[in-house]
Amino acid sequence: MKKLFIIAVAALCAITAPAYTERNLISSRIGKDELKEILVSDQKWVKFPAYTDRAGWDALLGDYKEEYIRRGEVALSHDWPRVKATDYLEFYRSGNRKIMEDPLSANNNAVGDLLLAELAEGKGRFIDQLINGVYAASEMTTWSLSAHIHRRSPKSSLQPYDKPVIDLAAGDMGNLFSWVYYFMNAEFDKVNPEISRRLRHELKTRILDPYLDYDKWWWDGSRNYKGGLLNNWTPWCLSNVLLTAMLMEQDRDRYAEIAYNTVLGMDKFLNYIKGDGACEEGPSYWGHAAGKTLDYVELLSQATGGKVDMGDEKLIKDMGEYIARSYVGDGWVVNFADASARGGGDPFLIYRYGKAVDSDLLRSFAAEQLTDGSIPSNGRDIYRTFASFGIVPELKSWLSDYKCPEYTWYPETEFCYISTQQGLFFAAKGGFNSESHNHNDVGTFSLWADKYPVIIDAGVGTYTRQTFNNKERYKIWTMQSGWHNLPVINGYEQQYGRKFKARDTKAGRNSFEVNLKEAYPSEAGINSWIRTYKINGREVRINDRFDINEVKSPNIVNFISRGDIDASTPGVVYIDSNGHRTALYYDASRLAVKVEDKELTDPRLSNVWGAKISRISLTDKKMTNKGTYTFRVKAINKQ
Numbered sequence: 001m002k003k004l005f006i007i008a009v010a011a012l013c014a015i016t017a018p019a020y021t022e023r024n025l026i027s028s029r030i031g032k033d034e035l036k037e038i039l040v041s042d043q044k045w046v047k048f049p050a051y052t053d054r055a056g057w058d059a060l061l062g063d064y065k066e067e068y069i070r071r072g073e074v075a076l077s078h079d080w081p082r083v084k085a086t087d088y089l090e091f092y093r094s095g096n097r098k099i100m101e102d103p104l105s106a107n108n109n110a111v112g113d114l115l116l117a118e119l120a121e122g123k124g125r126f127i128d129q130l131i132n133g134v135y136a137a138s139e140m141t142t143w144s145l146s147a148h149i150h151r152r153s154p155k156s157s158l159q160p161y162d163k164p165v166i167d168l169a170a171g172d173m174g175n176l177f178s179w180v181y182y183f184m185n186a187e188f189d190k191v192n193p194e195i196s197r198r199l200r201h202e203l204k205t206r207i208l209d210p211y212l213d214y215d216k217w218w219w220d221g222s223r224n225y226k227g228g229l230l231n232n233w234t235p236w237c238l239s240n241v242l243l244t245a246m247l248m249e250q251d252r253d254r255y256a257e258i259a260y261n262t263v264l265g266m267d268k269f270l271n272y273i274k275g276d277g278a279c280e281e282g283p284s285y286w287g288h289a290a291g292k293t294l295d296y297v298e299l300l301s302q303a304t305g306g307k308v309d310m311g312d313e314k315l316i317k318d319m320g321e322y323i324a325r326s327y328v329g330d331g332w333v334v335n336f337a338d339a340s341a342r343g344g345g346d347p348f349l350i351y352r353y354g355k356a357v358d359s360d361l362l363r364s365f366a367a368e369q370l371t372d373g374s375i376p377s378n379g380r381d382i383y384r385t386f387a388s389f390g391i392v393p394e395l396k397s398w399l400s401d402y403k404c405p406e407y408t409w410y411p412e413t414e415f416c417y418i419s420t421q422q423g424l425f426f427a428a429k430g431g432f433n434s435e436s437h438n439h440n441d442v443g444t445f446s447l448w449a450d451k452y453p454v455i456i457d458a459g460v461g462t463y464t465r466q467t468f469n470n471k472e473r474y475k476i477w478t479m480q481s482g483w484h485n486l487p488v489i490n491g492y493e494q495q496y497g498r499k500f501k502a503r504d505t506k507a508g509r510n511s512f513e514v515n516l517k518e519a520y521p522s523e524a525g526i527n528s529w530i531r532t533y534k535i536n537g538r539e540v541r542i543n544d545r546f547d548i549n550e551v552k553s554p555n556i557v558n559f560i561s562r563g564d565i566d567a568s569t570p571g572v573v574y575i576d577s578n579g580h581r582t583a584l585y586y587d588a589s590r591l592a593v594k595v596e597d598k599e600l601t602d603p604r605l606s607n608v609w610g611a612k613i614s615r616i617s618l619t620d621k622k623m624t625n626k627g628t629y630t631f632r633v634k635a636i637n638k639q
Helices: 032-038 054-075 085-093 098-121 127-138 168-191 193-213 233-248 252-272 290-303 314-325 347-357 360-369 382-389 392-397 603-609
Strands: 327-329 407-410 415-419 424-429 445-449 452-455 497-501 503-508 511-515 526-536 539-548 556-561 564-566 572-577 580-585 591-599 612-620 626-636
Touching: 032 252, 054 098, 085 098, 098 127, 098 168, 098 382, 127 168, 127 193, 168 193, 168 233, 168 382, 193 233, 193 252, 233 252, 233 290, 252 290, 290 314, 290 347, 290 382, 314 327, 314 347, 314 360, 347 360, 347 382, 347 392, 360 392, 424 511, 424 526, 424 539, 445 539, 445 580, 445 626, 452 556, 452 572, 452 580, 452 626, 556 626, 612 626
Parallel strands: none
Antiparallel strands: 407 415, 415 424, 424 445, 445 452, 503 511, 511 526, 526 539, 539 626, 556 612, 564 572, 572 580, 580 626, 591 612
């Protein structure tokens, strides 16, 4: 059997699995033999119009038709840049992954635009260029990203031609090109039958055969799962594999084998994640974790003629509603771990989810996110674009306003969100320091006033090789507890690892409490460090009650913010962020204040926060082993 050991490139920041609950939500509803009997064959599950059905496409695309044609016209001049071998090697040489990702993404987006334009217009104007896209993809050695191929052949920095890797990009390309084949194979045959024959071969040898023949995909979970990490890769890859089989697999036995293995893999993912439905990877990954779970269960329902419907599962619904509960307002979201603080989500996906699980919270949130410029467009994930068309009229006519929930508590993931009627939004977390996309951030908090961030979590910079190498990851400042709203205790910051975790976490309608002792190394000598947050109107009170054995270094309590910082008045630090004014009160007789600016040169950070953020450090003037620090963060009315 071939060997595989893949670093979890989207989130490999954990080496052991958390508590695992044998829910088996899907396989408990359908067995392998029964699944084989009810699978819908010959693509009869597809409800979209045929390519030649002009009236059908006009009705389906509606007001979007001309925009899709316009985008296709832009793609007519696309020159199909080749992803070179040295572009793949660059990931190992410098850690740069974008050098190969950017041209591959441009090619795939062009294929998607050309397909939609041809379906919209139906005159054959885009077919030749679409054929060029098919051959540009077919002539690549791998469809995988450079960051994802290296551990199937440990000593190789290039994918061997005979060992295809199914990763996020390859799976999405299976999705995309399966639809290209489904809609356009008859038109391709009019040009030359070799085009469709080549495309079918590529989909078989790059997606279907490797999924069946290789049973150690780390993300799969279905055949050789040993209790390791699963994350958004699992529903993402499995939904793409299932879709490719639904459109391309002609052998019913193989089709059933693939479909049932994806059922087992999805069950492992749904067993692995927390039962409260929170996405520990953050809102940025919701579309890939919960969103791909929706894609998968929808596809499985279509593949079985509606006989396997997961819309009534509470866990699926809770997973969906996480995105609405994590939304602060004006484009800001709660962003623990690698998630960005800016977002909101695809309104079409969110509405699809709300409809599937009957959630008015999601429906109203989708309507909140819809703008005049919103258009179903998901690049290489063409299925999601197609799936959005059917809900557009409902979404546009939804009238109920989105209302931010006042209180959300995820008891297993240990996320707590509190919104006050006076305009504060508070978020805090417990958890452990080996979560997916982990930062060492147990006990941290963020605060928004009038839908604007005032105490922040920086997030993560551009992904490189270092980001997903645990020996290097925690050298990056954004991953360190010292750059979160947390204490440095007795000279020590939090450490990475599953054993570094919160204890005795409690949440209430206006409070959150956590013992930070075990988030720090034993050398810190912490007997206890109880952090308590109290939220009242426009103020948050932070109380740190601590007991330390042997004191080696003064404690430091850090707060991360942005904007203009004025620490000239003893006992208070004024923060002015774009006119949003906040006051941080502290005991000046006991604590010394220092403000350190961090210049942001990485566009992934500066595009969110601007040119810099600041760390406000409050250092104990004495070597204290027992005591209490009290801070107040008060939002002042916007100027």
